[in-house]
Amino acid sequence: MADLLPEHPDFLWRNPDPKPSYDAVIVGGGGHGLATAYYLAKNHGMTNIAILERGWLAGGNMARNTTIIRSNYLWDESAAIYEHSLKLWETLPDELEYDFLFSQRGVMNLAHTLQDVRESVRRVGANKLNGVDAEWLDVDQVKELCPILNTSDKIRYPVLGATYQPRAGIAKHDHVAWAFARKADELGVDLIQNCEVTGFVKDGNRVVGVQTNRGTIATEKVALCAAGHSSVLAKMAGFDLPIQSHPLQALVSELHEIVHPTVVMSNHVHVYVSQAHKGELVMGAGIDSYNGYGQRGAFHVIEEQMAAAVELFPIFARAHLLRTWGGIVDVTLDASPIVGLSPVENLYVNCGWGTGGFKGTPGAGWTMAHTIATNEPHRLNAPFSLERFVTGALIDEHGAAAVAH
Amino acid sequence: MILISCPNCGPRDETEFHYGGQAHVAYPDDPSALTDEEWGRYLFYRENPKGLFAERWVHSGGCRKWFNAVRDTATYRIAAVYRIGETRSVPSLASGETRPTRPAASDQSLPGGAK
Numbered sequence: 001m002a003d004l005l006p007e008h009p010d011f012l013w014r015n016p017d018p019k020p021s022y023d024a025v026i027v028g029g030g031g032h033g034l035a036t037a038y039y040l041a042k043n044h045g046m047t048n049i050a051i052l053e054r055g056w057l058a059g060g061n062m063a064r065n066t067t068i069i070r071s072n073y074l075w076d077e078s079a080a081i082y083e084h085s086l087k088l089w090e091t092l093p094d095e096l097e098y099d100f101l102f103s104q105r106g107v108m109n110l111a112h113t114l115q116d117v118r119e120s121v122r123r124v125g126a127n128k129l130n131g132v133d134a135e136w137l138d139v140d141q142v143k144e145l146c147p148i149l150n151t152s153d154k155i156r157y158p159v160l161g162a163t164y165q166p167r168a169g170i171a172k173h174d175h176v177a178w179a180f181a182r183k184a185d186e187l188g189v190d191l192i193q194n195c196e197v198t199g200f201v202k203d204g205n206r207v208v209g210v211q212t213n214r215g216t217i218a219t220e221k222v223a224l225c226a227a228g229h230s231s232v233l234a235k236m237a238g239f240d241l242p243i244q245s246h247p248l249q250a251l252v253s254e255l256h257e258i259v260h261p262t263v264v265m266s267n268h269v270h271v272y273v274s275q276a277h278k279g280e281l282v283m284g285a286g287i288d289s290y291n292g293y294g295q296r297g298a299f300h301v302i303e304e305q306m307a308a309a310v311e312l313f314p315i316f317a318r319a320h321l322l323r324t325w326g327g328i329v330d331v332t333l334d335a336s337p338i339v340g341l342s343p344v345e346n347l348y349v350n351c352g353w354g355t356g357g358f359k360g361t362p363g364a365g366w367t368m369a370h371t372i373a374t375n376e377p378h379r380l381n382a383p384f385s386l387e388r389f390v391t392g393a394l395i396d397e398h399g400a401a402a403v404a405h
Numbered sequence: 406m407i408l409i410s411c412p413n414c415g416p417r418d419e420t421e422f423h424y425g426g427q428a429h430v431a432y433p434d435d436p437s438a439l440t441d442e443e444w445g446r447y448l449f450y451r452e453n454p455k456g457l458f459a460e461r462w463v464h465s466g467g468c469r470k471w472f473n474a475v476r477d478t479a480t481y482r483i484a485a486v487y488r489i490g491e492t493r494s495v496p497s498l499a500s501g502e503t504r505p506t507r508p509a510a511s512d513q514s515l516p517g518g519a520k
Contacts, residue, residue: 231453242449244426245478289424290407293455293479298406300420333449390445 012178013057013185018192021218022050024372025210026225027197027233029053030062031173031358032350033225034180035365036372037189043366044373047188052212054196058177061227064295064327065358066250066272066284068263070107070168071132074123077383077395078336079130082356084380085363086167092362098179100172101277105262107168108137108146110312112157112268120163127165135164146262148315155311157269170263170274170282173358180365200237206345207237223348223372225364228293228328230351239343242389243330243352246287247297249305251324255279259315269308273316281319283309287329287355296326329354334394339364339381340371348372349386407481412488413468425461427451428473455479 024040026033029051040046051057069089071082093099111117120136127134142162143151151159185191192214201209201216209218224233228245260275273283285305288297302324310317332338332352337360342349350368353360367381377385388394407419433439433447452458458478463471475485 229455232455235454240450241453242451244451244453245455290476291426291453291458291460291478292481294481298419300406389449390441392441392445 012182013191016190016192018050018052018195018212018214018217019190020215021209022048022190023219024049024221024223025217025219026051026223027210028060028225028227028229029057029191029193030060030225030227031058031177031180031361032227032353032364032368033223034058034177034184034191035361036223036225036350036368037191037365038180038184038187039365039369040372041184041187041189043369046373050190050192050217051184052195052197052210052217053191053193056193057181057191058174061327061329061357062173062177064248064250064325065173066274066282067170067173067276067358068107068168068265068272068274069102069171069359070165070263071359072107072109072123072127072134072163072165072168073132073397074126075395075397076126076130078397079127079132081363081367081380081384082360083130083132084366085360088362088366089171089359090167092176092179096179096183098175098182100175100179102169102171103277104167104169105274106145106164106166107263107265108142108162108164110142110162110264110266110268111160112266113160116268117160120161124163127163133165133167135166137162137164146260146264148259148313149264150312150314159312162264168263170276172277176361197233197236200344200347202238202344205343207347221346221348221372223350223368224342225350225368227351227353227357228330230330230349234342234349237342237344237347241338241349241351241386243332243338244291245293245328245330246290247292247294247326248284248287248329248355249297249301249324249326250282250284251302252276252280252282252322253316253319254322256281256319260313264312266308266312269312271305271308271312273309273313280322281316287331288326293328294326295328329357331355333389334396335398336395337364337384338386339367340377340385341375342386346375407476407483409462409474409483410486411464411467411470412472412486413470414464417464417467421464421466422462423465425463425471428459428461457484 033051071086073079111120124134124136139151196213197210199211207222234241256279263274265272270285330351331354338352339350367378370378410416459475476483
C-alpha cells in the first residue's frame, strides 16, 4: 500500500530552533504574521527575524475564514488600505510563484430594504471616488450574474439590488499562507512553530525580549499579529487594547458541481456564500454575541444563517453539511483595525481586523512591516492608530463596510 | 448553546437572552472633568480576558430583567449568576483579585453597552 502513495513533497520551509536573539520577532504565524515577515525581509531588508507561532502555521483564523477578498469599504481610510491590499493580491501569485487560486469572480452585496438601497448606492459612489471598482446592479442584473439567487418578490426580504465589485473574489487560504511562508523562509526568516510567548522582557518602557516555552529570546522589536488573542498578549506586555474577542463561525457543504459563479453577501438577512474550486459551498454569517475564546459558537447562529442561505438560494436546501468551525475575531468599537505603535516602545500591534482579516492580509503585512522597520506609521495605517480612541477620529465601518460585524 | 440560569426564571436557552458586555462599568461621576484619555477609556476600553469575566445579560424572552453573570470565556462555563445591585464576592476575576461587586450607576441605567 505504502508504495502506491506519491512521494512526500518537498517541505516548503525549514523548522529551525529559535536563535538567542533576533532583530525583530513577530508573535503569531497566521496570514498577517507571515505577510509582515515577508515584507519586512523583502521591502526593508530585515532578514534576521523570526515568527513565533504557538501552534502550527496558519492554524488560527487563517484556517477558519471564508476567504472573501474585496475592497469596497465606505470610508476613505478603509478603502485606501483594503484597495492597496487588493492590488497586492493581484500581483502576489506571480511574485510568490505560487498559484493560490486567487479568483476575481466578483462580490455582490445585496440590498433588501429601501435603506439598504440608499446606503449601497452611496457606497458605490464613495468607492468610485476612491478608485475602487464598484457598480450598482438592479434586480435583473443581479439575476443575470447569479441565476441561482432567488430574486422573487415573494420572499420575506426580497432582493432589491446589489452592489458589485468585479475585481473582488476568493483565494485558497492555506495556499496563501504556504506561499508567504516559503518565500519568507527563502529570505532567511525563521518560522518557529510550537513556540508560545509567555511574557515580555522590558527595559523600562522598552521591549527587549520575549519569554517563550522554548526559552527567552532577545530582540529589538516585537510585533503582535495574534488576532483574537491580542488582548491577552497586550496584557502581558502591560497595556490594554480596545478590542473584544468573539467567536465567528463558518461552514462548508459537501462537494457539488459548480453552480455559484460569484460571491454573494447579504448584510440584512446575514449570510455570505461562495463556492470553492473543489465545489464546497462556503458560508459564514455574524459573530456570536458574547465574548469567547473557545473557537466554537452556538447552533442557533448557524441555524439563522442557513435559513437566510436557503431562502436566497433554494437549490441549497438539499445540500449536506460537511463541517462547521469557529475562529476568534478581535472586534474594535468602530469595526476597523489597529495597526501601528503601542504604548510600549519598540512593540507594535496589528489587531482588531475583526471579521475582515483575510482580505487585509497583504495590506496589513505591507504597512506593519513599514511601521516595524521605520518605527513610524505608513501613510495607509496612520489613521488606524490606537490614538484614534482618544482623539475620537474613528473610522466607523460598523454597518458601513457592506457587512455587519 | 449555553444554558443560562436567569435569577428570576431559572435555566433557559441562550436564545432567550441578549448580551450586554462587561458588568460593573460605572458611568463617570463627572464626565466633564475627565481628560480625553480617561473619556476614551470609559467609552472604548473593556476587559477582554481569556478566563472568568463578569458580564451582563438580559432575559429578553422571559422576565426582561438585566442581571450579571461570571462566565469563563474559554470554556463558556458560567460560574455565578447574580441580580443587578446585588453585592457578591466573585472569585478570581480576570484581574486575579477577589473583589466585592458593587451596584454601579450603569447598572441602573441599563443597556449602556448593549447593542
